[in-house]
Amino acid sequence: MIKLTRLIKTFSLCSVLVSGLSFADDLPSVKTTMFLEQEGFLMWYAKEQGWDKELGIDIKLEISRTNGVDVMNKHRENPDVWNITAASSIPFIIGSSNMDLKIIGMACDDGPSTSVMVRKDSDILKVKGYNRDYPEICGSPETIKGKTFLVKGISSGAYTLAAWLDIFNLNFSSVVVKDITGPEILKEMENKNVEGAGLWSPDTYESEYIGYQKVTTAANIDEYIPIMFLADNNFLKDNEDTVAKFLAVYIRAVEKQREDAAQLVPSYQKFLKQYTGRDFSESVCLKDLKDHKIYTLNEQLSMFEAKDNKKSEIHKIQRALTAGLMLIMKDMPSQNPNIRIANHLKDDSYITDKYLKLAKKYSKY
Numbered sequence: 493m494i495k496l497t498r499l500i501k502t503f504s505l506c507s508v509l510v511s512g513l514s515f516a517d518d519l520p521s522v523k524t525t526m527f528l529e530q531e532g533f534l535m536w537y538a539k540e541q542g543w544d545k546e547l548g549i550d551i552k553l554e555i556s557r558t559n560g561v562d563v564m565n566k567h568r569e570n571p572d573v574w575n576i577t578a579a580s581s582i583p584f585i586i587g588s589s590n591m592d593l594k595i596i597g598m599a600c601d602d603g604p605s606t607s608v609m610v611r612k613d614s615d616i617l618k619v620k621g622y623n624r625d626y627p628e629i630c631g632s633p634e635t636i637k638g639k640t641f642l643v644k645g646i647s648s649g650a651y652t653l654a655a656w657l658d659i660f661n662l663n664f665s666s667v668v669v670k671d672i673t674g675p676e677i678l679k680e681m682e683n684k685n686v687e688g689a690g691l692w693s694p695d696t697y698e699s700e701y702i703g704y705q706k707v708t709t710a711a712n713i714d715e716y717i718p719i720m721f722l723a724d725n726n727f728l729k730d731n732e733d734t735v736a737k738f739l740a741v742y743i744r745a746v747e748k749q750r751e752d753a754a755q756l757v758p759s760y761q762k763f764l765k766q767y768t769g770r771d772f773s774e775s776v777c778l779k780d781l782k783d784h785k786i787y788t789l790n791e792q793l794s795m796f797e798a799k800d801n802k803k804s805e806i807h808k809i810q811r812a813l814t815a816g817l818m819l820i821m822k823d824m825p826s827q828n829p830n831i832r833i834a835n836h837l838k839d840d841s842y843i844t845d846k847y848l849k850l851a852k853k854y855s856k857y
Contacts, residue, residue, distance in 0.1 A: 519550040520734045525566075525574040528557050529693055530784040531599035531719055532578070533763045534745035537756065543744055547737040547854055555767055557675050559644040561587040567724070575727040576738060580648040581718050581813050587646075594728060595806065596847045597721035597739050598792050601785040603711035606648045607696050608641075608656045609681075609704040610688035616707060623659045630707050633660045639687035640668040642677050648717045649690030651816065652710040659713060675768075678702065692717075693780050694764055697772065715816075718809055728847070736850035739789075746786045747857045753781040789848065789855055796845035806843050 526532035532555050538544065544551040554574070556563060560583025566573050568591055578599045610616050616639075619632040636657070643650040650669075657663055672680050678698055681689055688707065691699060696706065710717050721739070728735055749756055760777040764770065787795070798804040803811075 519545065519548060520731065521550040521552050522731075522734060522738050523552050523554075523573070523575045524738075525554045525556055525563055525577045527560075527578070528555050528764075528767050529602075530605070530780060533756075533760055534599075534749065534786075535578075535742055536763050537748075537759050538741045538745040540759065543741045544737075547741060549734050549737045549741075551738060551741065557767070558673050559583065559647045561645050561647065562673060564588050564591065567591065571724060571726070574724075575731075576721060576723045576735070578719055578721050581720055581810055582646065582648050582651050582817060584720060584722055585810065585814050586817055588722075592725040593722045593842070594725050595720045595810075595843045596723045596728070596735065597742070598787055598795065598806070599719040599721060599742070600787070601711075602648060602692060602717035602719050603715055604709050604783040604785070605693040605696065605780060606652045606690075606710045606717045607692070607706045608653050608688055608690055608708050609696060609699045610707045611686075612703050612705050614687060616687070617705070626659055626708075626713060629656070629659060629712065631656070631660055633662060633666075636660060636662060637666050638668070640670060640685055642670050642672050642680055642686055642689040644673050644677055644691075645671050646817075647690070648710070649692055651690075651813075652708075652713075652715060652717070653688075653690035655710065655713050655715045655816070656708050693783070694768060694772065697776050697780070698768065698770065701770075716809060716813075718806075718813075723847075732847070732850060735847045737854050739847055739851040740854035743789045743851065743855050743857055746788065749781060749786060750788070754778055756781060789851060789857055793845055793848050796843065796848060798840070803840070804843060804845075807840060810843070 524535065526535055535551065535553055536555065539551055539553055560579035563574070563577055563579055564583050564587035567577070576596075580602060584593070584595070615635040616631045618630075619635055620630045621627040622632045623629065641653055643653060654664060657666065670680070677689060677691070678695060680686060681699055681704065682702055688704070689699065721742075723735060757774050757777045760781060761772055761774070764772045764777070795805040798807065
């Protein structure tokens with residue numbers, strides 16, 4: 493009798509598990525690629541809490557350590573690889589030609605966490621205030637010219653490096669720029685011939701372990717690095733509610749961070765350990781969370797709003813970044829034929845607040 497009771501309990505438990513798995517398989521899914529940084533963490537955290545399932549969707553999340561152009565290229569080769577991604581405007585502007593994508597939301601501003609890192613013993617750090625507009629920024633033409641800097645392709649790191657060089661009336665032709673994609677960039681930075689790199693967190697923190705320090709962030713030199721949610725338009729047409737719920741899930745994680753970033757630190761440590769294999773201190777994790785400016789649903793709706801024949805704030809940001817990128821691309825030519833200013837930027841309809849508005853009915857915030 494005891495054995496029969498155990499058998500019934502075991503069967504019942506298996507039935508519950510199978511039922512749960514079947515339920516998850518039946519949910520509308522969203523294939524999502526995000527980067528190993530703060531906004532990727534927020535979506536990872538939301539999934540850990542089961543918030544996507546609460547709204548009746550299944551966010552299939554991939555965390556990437558490459559760069560935005562690589563993510564664009566993968567989608568071009570296989571549009572089914574992701575439905576929505578979060579990437580800086582930079583790869584979207586120069587890496588998404590002939591791709592039917594729309595900007596549907598904003599993940600964060602990466603400006604305070606995208607940096608130019610240089611060796612701690614670099615002569616660059618011995619000179620400060622060369623440009624009177626930026627009295628706290630180190631460097632001079634003499635200490636920078638001819639030095640070797642690493643970037644992850646034409647990325648937000650490369651953009652920040654170019655903006656920093658411009659302070660000294662320099663450009664990529666004034667230095668040696670090497671393109672190294674992925675975590676291999678940190679290994680290459682151990683080469684003594686390398687002077688610095690344009691990176692974003694957590695690579696910036698990892699570079700500190702191997703003898704580098706920050707010479708500037710993008711924000712320090714008045715540059716804005718918006719991380720946008722980009723969606724495949726074909727997916728959008730058939731999955732309006734699913735996309736709205738996706739944004740609502742992310743907004744819930746945003747509100748959790750705004751409520752108290754410190755409460756997320758243990759989870760952020762776990763996330764970084766899982767994907768880098770390295771332990772990050774509580775102070776580093778808390779700083780990085782706070783360094784990313786995040787936006788409520790209402791703040792995003794305001795930024796996306798275009799009225800009275802005026803361009804939206806998001807549109808103006810895209811136009812400003814496009815102008816800056818044209819200068820970078822002149823000095824850093826790419827062998828990739830798909831690297832050029834995207835043709836859809838001529839049409840304002842590539843920016844839409846439709847899904848943010850729909851998200852309001854699924855969000856408490």
